[in-house]
Amino acid sequence: MVGMSLLRTVAAFTARLNPLNRPHLATNLLSRTVARTEQVAVRHGSHGKSMFIIKPTDFYDRRFLHLLKYYILLTGIPVAALVTFVNVFVGEAELAEIPEGYEPEHWEYYKHPITRWIARTLYDSPVKDYEKMMALIQMEAEKAEMRLQQLEVRRHMREKGDGPWFQVQTLDKNLIDHSPKSSPDN
Amino acid sequence: MPQDYDKDAYPEPPRQTPVVDKQTALPNPALILSKLFYYSVDLPVTTFRGIIEGIQGDKKSHYYHQNFRRVSELTECQEGDYICYYEAEMQWRRDYKVDQEIVKVIQERLRACQQREGPSYTQNCSKELQQFNQVSKCFQSRYGDLGAYASSRKCLMKQKERMMAEAQNA
DSSP states (O other): OHHHHHHHHHHHHHHHHOTTSOSOSSSOBTTBOOOOTTSOOOOOSSSSOOOOOOOOOOHHHHHHHHHHHHHHHHHHHHHHHHHHHIIIIIOOOEEOOOOTTOOOOGGGGOOSHHHHHHHHHTSOOHHHHHHHHHHHHHHHHHHHHHHHHHHHHHHHHHHHOOSSTTOOOOOOGGGOOOHHHHSOOO | OOOOOOTTTSOOOOOOOOOOOOOOSSOOHHHHHHHHHIIIIIHHHHHHHHHHHHHHOSOOOEEOOOOOOOOOOGGGSOTTOHHHHHHHHHHHHHHHHHHHHHHHHHHHHHHHHHHHHGGGHHHHTHHHHHHHHHHHHHHHHHHTTOOTTOOHHHHHHHHHHHHHHHHHHO
C-alpha cells in the first residue's frame, strides 16, 4: 500500500517534470487523474494571446501624422463643404449675348460664382485698375518732363546769367572804404 | 449641359462615314466598347448632372464675353505720350491673345480632319492644310521669335525690319 502510493506520487512527479514524455494524457494515472497544466482551456477577452512585441518607437511618427491630418482637415473640410454647396446649390453662370444697351458689371464677365463674388467684393474693376495705371504713368511722365525742363533751365540761366539762379551776391558799395584811395603813393 | 458653340460660326465638314458592310459574324469590339462606356460612364454622369440642375432651379445667372473698344495704335501715338503708349500696348496684347486662339482653332480643325481621314489626309483635307500653313506662316512672320517679353514696340520694330527686307529684295 505504501509502495503503491509512493509509485503514484513518483509517477505524478515525473509527469509534472517532463510534460513531453506523457503517453497517457487524459487517462487516469494509476488511480487518479492528473491535471494537465499545459493544456488548460484559457479564455482571453481578445483575439488571442497578447504578445509584447519589441520594436522601435512609432510615437513621434504617429503623433506627426495625427497632427498633420488634424491641421489639414481643420480648414480643409469647411472649404470643401463650402465649395460643394456653392457648386450644387448656386451653380455656374451660362454664357449669353450682351443684351442691347446693357453694360454688364465687371463681375458678370466670370463664370464660377466664387470668382464672381471675389471680383465683386474683393477686387477693383479692371477699368479702375486701367485708370489707376494710367494715372501713375501720367504722374511719372510729368515728373520726367519737369526734370528735363529743370536741366534745360539750368543750362540757360548759367549761360545767359539773366535769371534768378546762379547769381553771386556782391558786397554793398556803401561799405567800401574809399579813404585810402584819396591819397595815393603813400 | 452647357450650350454648345454656334455651329454656323465653325461649321463642321459633312460626315464621310462609310456605309457599314459587315462581312464577318464576329462582334464589333469598337461598338461593344462604346456601348460599355456609354452605360458605365456617360449615363450616370448625365443623370447626376440632371439631378444637380434640378436642385439649382431656373434662376440662372449669365456671364458675357467682354467687348473692348479700339484705341489708337502705336503708330498713331505722339512721341513721349506715355498714356497713348500704354493703351496701344494693352490693345496689342489683347490682339496677340486673340491671334493665338485663332491659330489654336485652325490647328484643331486640321487635327480633327486628320483624325477623320486617316492615312489619306494629305489628299482629302488639302483645304485645312493650306489654311493652316497660311495662318501659321502669317503668325510666325508677325509674332514669331518675339519671346516672352514681347511688346507692341518690338512687334513694330520687327515689322519695320520686314518692310526694309522686302524693299531691299524688290
